[in-house]
Amino acid sequence: MSTPEHDRAVLLRYHEIALKGQNRRWFEDRLEGNVRLLIERGLRAGGDPQARFSGKITRQHGRILIETAWNENVREALCNSFGLSSFSPIRKVPTDHASLIRGAIEEVDAYIRRHGQPSDFRVLSRRSDKVLPETSVELDQLIGGELLRAFPGLKVKLEKPALYVGIEVRRDRSFIWTEKVPGLGGLPVGSNGPLLAMLSGGLDSPVAAIQTLRRGSATRLMHFYGTPFVGEEVLRKVIDLARIVNRYQPKPEPLHVVPFGKLQERIALATSPKLRTVLYRRMMVRIACALAPRLGAHGLVTGESLGQVASQTVENLATINAAATLPIIRPLVTCDKDEIIAQAQRWGSYETSIRPGLDCCTLFADRHPALHSSIDEAEAQESRFPVQELVDEALAGIQVHEARW
Amino acid sequence: MKFHFFDNASTTPCCEEALGKFRQFAVEDFGNPSSSHALGQRAARAIQEARNFFAVTFQVGPEQVVFTGSGTESDNLAIQGIALARLSQPGRVLASATDHPAVRKTVLALAELGFDCQLIPVDRQGQIDHGKYLELLTPATQLVSIQQVNNITGAIHPVEELARVAKQRVPGLVFHTDSVQAFGKILHPIGGTSVDLVSISAHKVRGPKGVGALIILDRKLLADGLRPLIWGGEQEGGLRSGTQNAGLIAGFHAAAALTLSRREQSRAHAERLLARLRGELEARELAPRAIAWNSLNAVPQIASFSVPALPGSGGPLSRLLEERGFLVSTGSACSSTKPEPDPVLKAMGLPHAACTSALRISFSELTTEDEVTALAAALEESIRRMALLTGKRI
CATH class of the missing domain: 3.90.1150.10 (Aspartate Aminotransferase, domain 1)
Structure with missing residues (x-):
């Protein structure tokens, strides 16, 4: 009882963006474009770099409909798309009683063949167009009754049944679904302005970057590379982390790598070990603020969380902020390490983040760094080395690495 | 940039002789050594010659030489192979606290199978603490694994002496040594000594990466004392199935001959x-x-x-x-x-x-x-x- 492919489609649901009033069209455009790019990415993974997704994508009644058969590629693409509350593979049938009932029976039959007999079920009807005489509840009862007759082993359960049979009644063709996959939520990438995320190689920064994507900002990516004092394994690890961030980004961003070890060496030769970590961070922020506009980014994203390490006290964050000319977004600012680890596991960055690789921030720094720095102190130390010259040198030395998922 | 390579304990450059063998058996005499036709038999002959070389080198029969994919695999075959054959009565297994992870982690992982796994402490020079060693050698001890040369410090362990002491205490135990760092640098244990199993690797002696060997000095272990980790077509006397790479094995042979001669x-x-x-x-x-x-x-x-x-x-x-x-x-x-x-x-x-x-x-x-x-x-x-x-x- 297979259905022709043109009767198959995938229905996307979204909630947050539906609330955005005037902007709704704009958000839907982003979501649609993202989904198309992510599906194409999957097609290209098959080996054809020119593969295009030719399926039609339409919008109806606060839903997006993709004309495509259901497969693992589509599922993967949708599982990586921010802005979806859920999605379902659907079957389209003519909007009349006989077609709806026959379609529902066939879909339940297909479900049972795939997953086995469910303990219970219910029909969940929704009328986008009121073209049938019945109310939603009456349709539930009508189609539910026919399903009970066709599958005598089934039982109806209205609260949390094992199987929902979804019916969406529309003017010409109505939809039937039996599977509803939860989406990632958030906002579609590109619905907010781009930001520049600083990736360190630890647990926090990739999570911060992905959380930012989830709020709709595409993230450009940069890394401060402690070469020659840290080895290339650190760079490879950060490239791998950038790839994981790009998994959730329909347009993958390359990683901008700033050579930083020599700069740290210059700072270390001139300054107090107690302040070095804060001074390094201020230099990073200056370099990032100079790079961001070139990449079209309006602010920075870091993985800092309050009090996690010595450089992340309120006073030190204030000293670091004072060097910035753009806003610094810190999505993890109130997170515990446990919460960050749970997020890293959710997004799939955990295993890569815990690979060995030394963070450059601690290079030449005192084991007991200053907890309460002041802007004056930092500026006094910075008068001992040529700040702008080092920023310019760092910018000139940036190398760009591909990091496609 | 041309580098000065001071990391020869991690690996060595492959010598020309070994490289030639690798090429020969990859593109010319590329037959499967298990095939009975001419190309297969050329490969089989090269493996036999390598096996005979190591048999003479270790003073054992050719069937006591098992080619593997690495030193690590040899260590695993020795340790897990002995342990799995004693699974019905798991006893104590010892390794030195400074052994290579291929030994240390393999031994410690046996705890999951019910073995009593202990690490033998060392002194500030990295030498086995003799008193503690004797204490740890209880009658339940089934296997002891101590490396011949430490890979980090270069410390030499007198493994033949350590094996003799162990067997005086517990006559039935099996003694394995990881000679990966020692092979080619100092004399290795041979048949007839108290050591029962020796692991070696090709790339530490200017051979190719991806090949090693386990030498079974005590032939009694061939009978049923050692259980394979990889099952299949019964290559390597059934102890390590999988099509042998004649080029890597012949390369190992060539490199080892060169290194030992010098x-x-x-x-x-x-x-x-x-x-x-x-x-x-x-x-x-x-x-x-x-x-x-x-x-x-x-x-x-x-x-x-x-x-x-x-x-x-x-x-x-x-x-x-x-x-x-x-x-x-x-x-x-x-x-x-x-x-x-x-x-x-x-x-x-x-x-x-x-x-x-x-x-x-x-x-x-x-x-x-x-x-x-x-x-x-x-x-x-x-x-x-x-x-x-x-x-x-x-």
């Missing part, structure tokens, strides 16, 4: 290099003030030392040396936030500062005395630079 002259050469290194460091007033040697009774090819005045500097120092064209190894692994001491140095009881500032310099017959002099100069420069950067006095 063992004495290589050793004398390494001793000269080590003396040069020590002399240069003393002349530069680094040793003994800033530099602490980590093992006295070591092979001359491996020099391990720490710079305890610069804790955590192992990684950065190795990078500074690399920048100057010298490749060495650190004695520490870097976690994501702070330098972690190497388990070997930690087990030797070295202070944290020494563990996290350790470097390993390892020579080969290709290393020259001039290179060593240049290395010492680069080392001095790097150490003084790190001292300056971290505000420490040297």
Whole structure:
């Protein structure tokens, strides 16, 4: 009882963006474009770099409909798309009683063949167009009754049944679904302005970057590379982390790598070990603020969380902020390490983040760094080395690495 | 950039003889050694010749030579192979606390199967603590694995003596040694000694990567004492199934023959290099003030030392040396936030500062005395630079 492919489609649901009033069209455009790019990415993974997704994508009644058969590629693409509350593979049938009932029976039959007999079920009807005489509840009862007759082993359960049979009644063709996959939520990438995320190689920064994507900002990516004092394994690890961030980004961003070890060496030769970590961070922020506009980014994203390490006290964050000319977004600012680890596991960055690789921030720094720095102190130390010259040198030395998922 | 390679304990460049064999059996005589046709039999003949070479080298029968994919696999076959054959009555298994992870982790993993796994403590020189060793050798002990030469410090363990002592206490136990670092540098155990199983690897002796061997010195273990880890077409006497790579095995044979034939002259050469290194460091007033040697009774090819005045500097120092064209190894692994001491140095009881500032310099017959002099100069420069950067006095 297979259905022709043109009767198959995938229905996307979204909630947050539906609330955005005037902007709704704009958000839907982003979501649609993202989904198309992510599906194409999957097609290209098959080996054809020119593969295009030719399926039609339409919008109806606060839903997006993709004309495509259901497969693992589509599922993967949708599982990586921010802005979806859920999605379902659907079957389209003519909007009349006989077609709806026959379609529902066939879909339940297909479900049972795939997953086995469910303990219970219910029909969940929704009328986008009121073209049938019945109310939603009456349709539930009508189609539910026919399903009970066709599958005598089934039982109806209205609260949390094992199987929902979804019916969406529309003017010409109505939809039937039996599977509803939860989406990632958030906002579609590109619905907010781009930001520049600083990736360190630890647990926090990739999570911060992905959380930012989830709020709709595409993230450009940069890394401060402690070469020659840290080895290339650190760079490879950060490239791998950038790839994981790009998994959730329909347009993958390359990683901008700033050579930083020599700069740290210059700072270390001139300054107090107690302040070095804060001074390094201020230099990073200056370099990032100079790079961001070139990449079209309006602010920075870091993985800092309050009090996690010595450089992340309120006073030190204030000293670091004072060097910035753009806003610094810190999505993890109130997170515990446990919460960050749970997020890293959710997004799939955990295993890569815990690979060995030394963070450059601690290079030449005192084991007991200053907890309460002041802007004056930092500026006094910075008068001992040529700040702008080092920023310019760092910018000139940036190398760009591909990091496609 | 042309590098001076001082990391020969990690691996060595493949010699031309071995490379030629690899090519020959990859593209010309590429038959499957299990095939009975001419091309297959050429490959089979090369494997037989290699097997006979190692049999003579270790004074055993050819069937006591099992080719594997690496030294690590040989260690696993020995340890797990012995343990799995004794699964009905799991007893005690010992390894030295400074053994290579291929041994240490394999032994400790046996705890999940019900074995009583213990690590034998070592002293500050990395030598087995004899008293503790005797205490640990209970009648329930089934397997002891102690490496012949430590891969981090170069410390030599008298494995034949240690095996004899163990068997006097517990006559039935099996003694395995990881000779991966020792093979080609010092004399290895042979048939008739108290050692039962020996692991070796090709790429440490200028052979190709991806091939090793387990030598079963005690032929009684062939009968049913050792259980395979990889099942299939019964290659390697059923102990390691899977189509053999005749090129890698023949390359191993060629490289091992070359390395063993030059063992004495290589050793004398390494001793000269080590003396040069020590002399240069003393002349530069680094040793003994800033530099602490980590093992006295070591092979001359491996020099391990720490710079305890610069804790955590192992990684950065190795990078500074690399920048100057010298490749060495650190004695520490870097976690994501702070330098972690190497388990070997930690087990030797070295202070944290020494563990996290350790470097390993390892020579080969290709290393020259001039290179060593240049290395010492680069080392001095790097150490003084790190001292300056971290505000420490040297």
